[in-house]
Amino acid sequence: MKQTVSKALYETAKKYFPGGVNSPVRAFKSVDGTPLFIKKGNGAYIWDEDDNEFIDFCGSWGPLILGHNHPAVYSKVVEALGNGSSFGAPTRLENELAELILTRNSFIDKLRFTSSGTEAVMSAIRLARGYTGRNKIVKFEGCYHGHSDALLVKAGSGLVTFGNSSSAGIPEAFVNETLVLPLNNKEAVEQCFAEYKDQIACVIIEPIPANNGLLLQEEGFLTFLREVCTANGALLFFDEVISGFRVAFGGATEHYGVIPDIVSYGKIIGGGLPVGAYGAKKEIMAQISPDGPVYQAGTLSGNPVAMAAGIAQLTELSKPGFYEDQKRRTHLFTDKINAHAKAKGYHFELVTIGSIYWISFDDSKRIRKSEDINPDMTGFKHLHRALLERGVYLGPSGYEVGFVSAAHTDEILEVAATRFIDALDAIMS
Ligand SMILES: *Cc1c(COP(=O)(O)O)cnc(C)c1O
Numbered sequence: 001m002k003q004t005v006s007k008a009l010y011e012t013a014k015k016y017f018p019g020g021v022n023s024p025v026r027a028f029k030s031v032d033g034t035p036l037f038i039k040k041g042n043g044a045y046i047w048d049e050d051d052n053e054f055i056d057f058c059g060s061w062g063p064l065i066l067g068h069n070h071p072a073v074y075s076k077v078v079e080a081l082g083n084g085s086s087f088g089a090p091t092r093l094e095n096e097l098a099e100l101i102l103t104r105n106s107f108i109d110k111l112r113f114t115s116s117g118t119e120a121v122m123s124a125i126r127l128a129r130g131y132t133g134r135n136k137i138v139k140f141e142g143c144y145h146g147h148s149d150a151l152l153v154k155a156g157s158g159l160v161t162f163g164n165s166s167s168a169g170i171p172e173a174f175v176n177e178t179l180v181l182p183l184n185n186k187e188a189v190e191q192c193f194a195e196y197k198d199q200i201a202c203v204i205i206e207p208i209p210a211n212n213g214l215l216l217q218e219e220g221f222l223t224f225l226r227e228v229c230t231a232n233g234a235l236l237f238f239d240e241v242i243s244g245f246r247v248a249f250g251g252a253t254e255h256y257g258v259i260p261d262i263v264s265y266g267k268i269i270g271g272g273l274p275v276g277a278y279g280a281k282k283e284i285m286a287q288i289s290p291d292g293p294v295y296q297a298g299t300l301s302g303n304p305v306a307m308a309a310g311i312a313q314l315t316e317l318s319k320p321g322f323y324e325d326q327k328r329r330t331h332l333f334t335d336k337i338n339a340h341a342k343a344k345g346y347h348f349e350l351v352t353i354g355s356i357y358w359i360s361f362d363d364s365k366r367i368r369k370s371e372d373i374n375p376d377m378t379g380f381k382h383l384h385r386a387l388l389e390r391g392v393y394l395g396p397s398g399y400e401v402g403f404v405s406a407a408h409t410d411e412i413l414e415v416a417a418t419r420f421i422d423a424l425d426a427i428m429s
Contacts, residue, residue, distance in 0.1 A: 067407025
């Protein structure tokens with residue numbers, strides 16, 4: 001695989017940006033490589049600056065559920081851009097995107113759009129504190145909720161990749177307001193509420209934890225959280241930045257049928273442009289400025305071009321059968337690889353939900369919390385490299401999941417599975 005141009009661009013980028021990147025995981029550190037600079041994407045494919053072609057399973061880390069440069073998204077964005085890029089005043093496009101979401105998610109009455117997932121979660125935490133008049137929040141080890149101070153406490157994603165459990169620069173006093181519990185552990189939750197009774201504003205969780213492996217929770221854990229929160233006057237906060245519009249239009253909330261008080265979205269909601277959102281029932285959202293005392297704002301919030309991309313993408317997702325077909329095609333891919341790994345006796349499994357999969361070099365047990373993950377990522381490093389050489393692009397970290405898009409046809413997935421099996425055989429021998 002030629003990497004001459006990417007390597008030269010990376011050398012230049014290192015002069016301009018810390019680590020040569022604008023988001024840490026992109027630096028390829030955890031796979032001992034250097035990043036590929038991507039020139040373009042179309043459907044299920046991306047091309048790098050050296051003209052290597054890849055079947056892409058990163059999908060910009062989740063947003064591109066329709067694949068790259070989807071025609072409906074492209075034309076809606078161009079149409080919006082033709083009318084100007086930003087006004088700092090309301091546009092009808094905000095109403096349209098909100099209607100698409102709210103008419104299909106009856107547990108939320110109102111939304112606020114932001115420009116990233118981090119911003120949505122950070123703002124909604126403030127809302128939870130403002131609404132309840134309490135300070136403490138509960139999060140789970142192995143869930144990532146963006147990089148705001150309150151939530152960068154033993155978080156997953158890029159952080160685990162670098163072997164840190166939190167970030168420098170966060171005052172101890174902030175961290176003390178965040179209680180971190182192990183996933184899938186009812187006793188820990190009960191103990192926490194016993195100890196901090198009447199102090200907990202909310203319990204935040206990725207209902208499908210997918211930023212630090214894919215830590216699918218046992219049936220009943222989310223229902224249990226719902227009951228505990230209700231009993232203690234704390235809000236249940238589902239961070240659906242990855243799972244929202246991914247496993248179902250109504251996200252994990254629809255998938256599991258457990259109703260949170262607050263929900264946050266990001267990634268897919270913006271159709272590949274920067275959008276986040278948080279929502280709740282109207283009595284909770286009434287706390288948000290200008291209706292209420294919880295302040296939150298954004299110069300580019302509800303940006304019309306970004307709204308247009310979201311509208312076009314969510315319109316496609318709302319068509320009947322979309323999610324069934326996503327799941328069917330994903331299994332076509334993962335079942336074939338898993339059957340091969342099993343037949344060969346490899347300690348290897350693709351863990352799957354909806355159109356998300358995660359590569360686990362361990363087939364012996366269900367992995368539900370972060371300490372269950374084997375920290376030796378040697379297998380992933382070798383597989384990542386072997387796949388790049390065979391024209392398959394994965395996000396460069398063994399803790400990150402892969403995403404199948406609507407552009408990954410049966411035929412493309414067949415080819416991808418064959419390459420995957422070939423790469424697996426090569427690294428296992
Ligand atoms: C990606 C992600 C975030 C952060 O969103 P950004 O847009 O990267 O700021 C927060 N929560 C979850 C669950 C995510 O997957």
